[in-house]
Amino acid sequence: MPEPLGADRLLALYRKMLLIRRFEERCNALFLQGRIPSTLHLYIGQEASATGVCAALRQDDFVLGTHRPHGHALAKDVSPRIIMAELMAKATGCCRGKGGSMHVGDVRQGVFPAVAIVGAGCPIAAGVGLSARMRGTDQVAVAFHGEGAANEGDWHEALNMAAIWKLPVIYVCENNLYGASTHFDKVFRVAHVADRAVAYGMPGVTVDGNDVEAVRDAAITAVARARAGEGPTLLETLTYRQCGHSRSDACDYRPDDEETEWKSRDPLTVTGARLLAEPHSLPQSALDEAEASVATEIDDAIAFADASPAPSPDELERYVYWEGD
Amino acid sequence: MAVMGIAEALREGIREEMRRDPTVFCIGEDIGVPGGWGGAFTVTLGLSEEFGPERIIDTPISESGFAGIAVGAAMTGMRPIADVQYGDFLFCMMDQLVNQAAKMTYMAGGAVKVPLVMRAPVGSTRRGAQHAQTLEVFFTHVPGLKVVAPSTAYDAKGLLKAAVRDDNPVLMFEHKLLYGSKGNRAEKGAVSPIGEVPDEDYIVPIGKGAIRRPGKDVTIVGKLLTVYRALGAADQLAEQGIDAEVIDPRTLVPLDKELILESVRKTHRFVVVEEDNRTHGWGAEIAAMVAEEAFWYLDAPPVRVSAPDIPPPFAPGLEELYVPSIDRVVAAVKGLF
Ligand SMILES: Cc1ncc(C[n+]2csc(CCOP(=O)(O)OP(=O)(O)O)c2C)c(N)n1
Numbered sequence: 001m002p003e004p005l006g007a008d009r010l011l012a013l014y015r016k017m018l019l020i021r022r023f024e025e026r027c028n029a030l031f032l033q034g035r036i037p038s039t040l041h042l043y044i045g046q047e048a049s050a051t052g053v054c055a056a057l058r059q060d061d062f063v064l065g066t067h068r069p070h071g072h073a074l075a076k077d078v079s080p081r082i083i084m085a086e087l088m089a090k091a092t093g094c095c096r097g098k099g100g101s102m103h104v105g106d107v108r109q110g111v112f113p114a115v116a117i118v119g120a121g122c123p124i125a126a127g128v129g130l131s132a133r134m135r136g137t138d139q140v141a142v143a144f145h146g147e148g149a150a151n152e153g154d155w156h157e158a159l160n161m162a163a164i165w166k167l168p169v170i171y172v173c174e175n176n177l178y179g180a181s182t183h184f185d186k187v188f189r190v191a192h193v194a195d196r197a198v199a200y201g202m203p204g205v206t207v208d209g210n211d212v213e214a215v216r217d218a219a220i221t222a223v224a225r226a227r228a229g230e231g232p233t234l235l236e237t238l239t240y241r242q243c244g245h246s247r248s249d250a251c252d253y254r255p256d257d258e259e260t261e262w263k264s265r266d267p268l269t270v271t272g273a274r275l276l277a278e279p280h281s282l283p284q285s286a287l288d289e290a291e292a293s294v295a296t297e298i299d300d301a302i303a304f305a306d307a308s309p310a311p312s313p314d315e316l317e318r319y320v321y322w323e324g325d
Numbered sequence: 326m327a328v329m330g331i332a333e334a335l336r337e338g339i340r341e342e343m344r345r346d347p348t349v350f351c352i353g354e355d356i357g358v359p360g361g362w363g364g365a366f367t368v369t370l371g372l373s374e375e376f377g378p379e380r381i382i383d384t385p386i387s388e389s390g391f392a393g394i395a396v397g398a399a400m401t402g403m404r405p406i407a408d409v410q411y412g413d414f415l416f417c418m419m420d421q422l423v424n425q426a427a428k429m430t431y432m433a434g435g436a437v438k439v440p441l442v443m444r445a446p447v448g449s450t451r452r453g454a455q456h457a458q459t460l461e462v463f464f465t466h467v468p469g470l471k472v473v474a475p476s477t478a479y480d481a482k483g484l485l486k487a488a489v490r491d492d493n494p495v496l497m498f499e500h501k502l503l504y505g506s507k508g509n510r511a512e513k514g515a516v517s518p519i520g521e522v523p524d525e526d527y528i529v530p531i532g533k534g535a536i537r538r539p540g541k542d543v544t545i546v547g548k549l550l551t552v553y554r555a556l557g558a559a560d561q562l563a564e565q566g567i568d569a570e571v572i573d574p575r576t577l578v579p580l581d582k583e584l585i586l587e588s589v590r591k592t593h594r595f596v597v598v599e600e601d602n603r604t605h606g607w608g609a610e611i612a613a614m615v616a617e618e619a620f621w622y623l624d625a626p627p628v629r630v631s632a633p634d635i636p637p638p639f640a641p642g643l644e645e646l647y648v649p650s651i652d653r654v655v656a657a658v659k660g661l662f
Pocket residue numbers: 067068116117118119145146147148149150176178179180245
């Protein structure tokens with residue numbers, strides 16, 4: 001078992017989750033004000049998944065996100081400034097305004113442009129893992145994906161190849177019970193996505209995806225296995241999006257009591273309570289300070305994006321092909 | 326200077342690039358199995374003996390999966406040469422090529438490169454509708470991809486090396502009747518051009534076409550097998566007093582437009598010959614380019630000689646009607662005078 005976190009490091013994870021939560025809430029407001037021109041898939045409610053996984057990674061490890069990528073990028077320390085600038089379609093954005101919400105990433109942090117084709121990031125992550133091994137490094141690759149992706153052919157092909165070649169990849173399946181409006185039970189005959197791991201000869205682990213410590217512990221085990229050359233893990237994080245699938249989703253397909261039940265297990269509430277209780281026994285002011293510093297960081301990101309120019313017309317045909325470092 | 330066919334030239338090109346650069350590796354189905362074929366058309370035969378299974382990687386039958394693996398490896402410092410057994414299976418990996426490989430650099434605002442090569446055999450060879458298509462145009466339409474189509478051994482090796490060194494995804498189309506594969510992988514009715522290939526390192530630059538036969542009366546553009554149909558037609562036309570210039574673009578994207586336009590400005594007549602289906606095809610694009618950019622030099626309409634709008638037929642007699650013949654090219658040219 002990995003070493004339990006002390007108060008300082010658990011507070012840091014709490015702050016990271018809070019950053020993602022408040023960032024997403026502000027994105028929603030900016031979207032409603034018409035200042036973010038794209039669609040948005042928000043990560044509200046799922047923060048413990050990316051935060052726990054990325055807590056087990058090094059700066060030089062790799063992450064592939066999905067159509068719901070803001071949380072993945074923030075958890076891997078991509079700057080909120082350049083994510084916000086990208087969402088607001090500015091030239092200073094992390095993709096220079098060529099990507100938008102669904103493709104945020106920053107290779108300097110090991111975060112590739114997110115892949116918004118469901119499942120398609122899974123083989124790419126296997127290739128990143130293969131490359132790490134061929135280049136003689138011990139870097140690992142994480143492929144975040146929703147449970148919906150586990151019904152794509154790419155997912156199955158990728159898990160099989162990662163397993164037969166023992167590639168250093170962690171397939172993190174964020175099972176939030178729905179793929180768009182479709183419930184898990186309608187499209188799976190197995191109880192858990194992780195049950196499918198046995199078909200590929202790799203460990204399949206299901207954890208409470210709203211418990212950042214549980215996610216981190218499972219990720220540490222999977223990352224250690226990958227770094228040691230023992231191969232991939234399918235890590236399923238059970239979570240729930242406390243918002244619509246995308247911008248205009250009222251979630252009428254979800255029962256109220258289900259939503260209430262999951263909100264009572266909100267990842268911030270869970271970890272916040274843990275920080276205040278024994279053995280950490282932090283004062284409420286520690287959480288308040290986190291709230292205040294997150295607000296300042298997001299204000300700064302929005303101010304940066306606001307002050308940035310839109311891409312100039314002569315940028316139109318750029319970056320279709322590689323232009324050099 | 327050695328004399329060899331296209332399959333051998335590609336093999337030597339891959340071998341030299343793999344010796345030169347440790348980040349180059351091959352990935353595909355049945356490419357390195359000891360006692361196997363070296364890929365469907367023998368191109369990688371024997372390479373696993375020199376480079377081992379770590380660099381000549383045999384995959385499961387998972388086209389989309391290994392294409393994605395090539396994309397991921399290329400994004401992180403490797404230079405994969407992927408190999409699809411038949412070009413027709415490119416459709417199984419369409420998302421990885423078109424949505425991922427082709428767009429990654431763009432979506433990243435120029436911060437990521439994807440230096441991968443995808444080699445694909447094409448062309449009608451008595452295999453019917455799912456193993457004999459001509460597919461180039463599906464990919465020449467995609468911004469972010471480069472597309473090459475060598476028709477000689479010299480170009481095959483030189484373009485392969487250029488493709489490996491390019492920092493973008495490059496699709497390389499190879500015609501099954503031009504490989505010169507030997508043994509039980511030999512093709513019936515093969516043209517199998519044999520050519521001189523230098524021993525020393527060289528590349529054929531991507532984006533540069535070649536004049537295969539100079540002439541002054543008509544410009545005929547072909548690619549892969551249809552270069553040879555055009556050359557055959559030019560011989561017959563010469564006997565009838567028509568001096569045809571035959572151009573092989575070699576690279577389809579980016580196209581050496583100026584080579585074609587310069588020729589048309591000289592000959593005033595233009596024919597494009599393709600094994601592709603006619604409608605919305607590659608020839609249509611080349612003809613449109615000539616019409617737009619050299620209209621006032623033309624003495625006759627630009628003309629396409631194409632495959633009809635049907636899947637490749639199996640019966641040999643029908644297949645012969647499908648692939649443009651020398652006679653069809655001759656007739657098309659004579660119609661311009
Ligand atoms: C190949 C593909 N099919 C469909 C879509 C449209 N789409 C976008 S997100 C989504 C739901 C994905 O569900 P899941 O994988 O569970 O991720 P979640 O949205 O729940 O995070 C769908 C169907 C897509 N982007 N790509």
